[in-house]
Amino acid sequence: MGPRAYHHGNLRAALLEEAEKSVREQGIERLSLRELARQLGVSHAAPRRHFPDRQALLYALAEAGFTRLGTELRRAMTRAGEEFEPRLQATASAYVRFATRDAALLDLMFAGKHNEPTPVVQEAALGALSVLFELVEQGQAEGVLEQGEPGRVGLVLFATVQGIAAVVNGGIVDASQSDALIADAIANFIRGSRAAA
Amino acid sequence: MGPRAYHHGNLRAALLEEAEKSVREQGIERLSLRELARQLGVSHAAPRRHFPDRQALLYALAEAGFTRLGTELRRAMTRAGEEFEPRLQATASAYVRFATRDAALLDLMFAGKHNEPTPVVQEAALGALSVLFELVEQGQAEGVLEQGEPGRVGLVLFATVQGIAAVVNGGIVDASQSDALIADAIANFIRGSRAAA
DNA sequence: ACCTGAACACCGTTCAAGT
DNA sequence: ACCTGAACACCGTTCAAGT
Numbered sequence: 001m002g003p004r005a006y007h008h009g010n011l012r013a014a015l016l017e018e019a020e021k022s023v024r025e026q027g028i029e030r031l032s033l034r035e036l037a038r039q040l041g042v043s044h045a046a047p048r049r050h051f052p053d054r055q056a057l058l059y060a061l062a063e064a065g066f067t068r069l070g071t072e073l074r075r076a077m078t079r080a081g082e083e084f085e086p087r088l089q090a091t092a093s094a095y096v097r098f099a100t101r102d103a104a105l106l107d108l109m110f111a112g113k114h115n116e117p118t119p120v121v122q123e124a125a126l127g128a129l130s131v132l133f134e135l136v137e138q139g140q141a142e143g144v145l146e147q148g149e150p151g152r153v154g155l156v157l158f159a160t161v162q163g164i165a166a167v168v169n170g171g172i173v174d175a176s177q178s179d180a181l182i183a184d185a186i187a188n189f190i191r192g193s194r195a196a197a
Numbered sequence: 198m199g200p201r202a203y204h205h206g207n208l209r210a211a212l213l214e215e216a217e218k219s220v221r222e223q224g225i226e227r228l229s230l231r232e233l234a235r236q237l238g239v240s241h242a243a244p245r246r247h248f249p250d251r252q253a254l255l256y257a258l259a260e261a262g263f264t265r266l267g268t269e270l271r272r273a274m275t276r277a278g279e280e281f282e283p284r285l286q287a288t289a290s291a292y293v294r295f296a297t298r299d300a301a302l303l304d305l306m307f308a309g310k311h312n313e314p315t316p317v318v319q320e321a322a323l324g325a326l327s328v329l330f331e332l333v334e335q336g337q338a339e340g341v342l343e344q345g346e347p348g349r350v351g352l353v354l355f356a357t358v359q360g361i362a363a364v365v366n367g368g369i370v371d372a373s374q375s376d377a378l379i380a381d382a383i384a385n386f387i388r389g390s391r392a393a394a
Numbered sequence: 395a396c397c398t399g400a401a402c403a404c405c406g407t408t409c410a411a412g413t
Numbered sequence: 414a415c416c417t418g419a420a421c422a423c424c425g426t427t428c429a430a431g432t
Contacts, residue, residue, distance in 0.1 A: 027311040027312075028226075029225075029226065103311060104311055107304065110363060110366070110367035110368075110369075111367075112366060112367040112368030112369075114224040114300060114301050115224075116368070117368050122368075125369065129369070152377075152381060153381075155364065155369075155370060155378055155381070156378070156381050156382050156385050158360075158364060158369065159357070159360035159361050159363070159364045159378065159382055160356070160357065160360055160382075161360070162359075162360045162363045162364055162367075163355075163356035163357055163358070163359045163360020163361070163363065164356050164360070166307060166356070166359045166360065166363050167352065167355060167356045167359055169307070169309060170307035170308075170309040170359075171307075171309030171313070171314050171319075172307075172309075172322065172326070172352075172355070173352060180349075181352055181353070181356065184349060184350075184352070184353050185353050185356055185357075187389075188353050188386065188389035188390055189385065189389060190389070191388065191389040191390075191391075192384075192385035192386060192387070192388040192389030192390075193385055193388075193389075
């Protein structure tokens with residue numbers, strides 16, 4: 001099961017790996033199938049066996065991105081202990097860290113508007129975001145957050161972390177202020193959704 | 198001062214207008230300088246007089262986008278009357294409307310991470326976003342929002358509306374639920390930032 | 395099954411030259 | 414000052430052909 005030579009059965013995985021690196025370093029627009037093929041030592045037509053066109057590669061990248069995001073969020077959540085608020089803070093922090101390190105990939109993952117999302121990407125997205133909804137359920141179970149459909153307040157939470165990521169990535173706020181913004185926004189979210197006691 | 202023929206002194210404005218339409222209909226990736234030139238009946242090298250390269254055109258589009266966003270936000274705010282909460286709701290609504298109608302342009306405006314923002318774009322952005330900060334100041338003056346630096350809570354507000362826009366544009370939530378999400382998120386923001394009374 | 399090489403229609407960018 | 418036309422180096426995509 002060890003990795004074989006790239007152009008002997010492992011080309012798909014190699015393409016994804018190289019593409020993810022390229023997107024991180026150069027952005028989506030600069031991602032070139034021909035350049036990828038060159039770096040992996042195959043002909044420019046070889047990728048077509050694994051990805052029928054450029055868009056198919058982008059979809060695969062988005063799916064892999066959601067999978068990785070999900071595992072990073074879950075790890076951050078579990079490492080933060082059992083208490084609700086630190087858990088939420090840590091998870092939001094992990095989200096923004098992902099978004100900052102892979103800004104172009106995040107754009108790709110949530111492109112959604114200009115190239116309709118594949119069902120398989122949709123599913124991967126919901127899997128990653130389920131961590132946030134679990135957190136909301138925990139908060140509700142502990143009586144910290146207001147009751148009601150978890151979906152409603154979960155959506156507000158998701159919008160909150162996504163908004164922080166967008167503001168940081170948009171260059172509106174300096175990266176050094178990122179932690180402070182996370183703390184403010186999450187504290188604000190909790191206060192706003194707090195159970196009436 | 199009336200509009201002269203496109204290829205006689207008005208090419209720059211014509212390029213911007215046509216490019217904005219193209220970005221709205223086809224997204225940024227499909228925007229082609231050669232195609233634009235074709236549609237306007239000039240040679241493919243003519244745009245170069247007004248925009249040294251493709252990126253320069255994108256920056257100009259972003260700047261124009263922020264200017265338009267600013268006027269739309271301000272109009273929505275003033276039309277909503279004097280009361281704080283309806284004003285905030287209306288302004289957030291206008292923001293999301295802009296984001297929905299010009300999703301690709303919004304991406305371009307906040308690209309920031311992968312092509313560093315020009316100072317002139319930065320300034321246009323701050324001008325548009327100043328509407329949000331004014332709203333925060335009004336809320337503070339009326340004692341509805343907590344005191345403290347308006348920048349801090351203004352940033353949280355901005356992250357909130359940007360997050361709503363991202364969630365709606367990302368296809369996570371159906372467009373029909375968009376109004377409900379806005380109402381929820383803004384109400385949540387106000388509760389979370391409410392003055393301790 | 396997987397890859398190659400040539401071909402096609404497109405790009406952005408550059409530059410000498412025209413008016 | 415503003416635009417043209419040819420040229421260059423790159424794309425994504427297609428397809429017959431190789432192993």
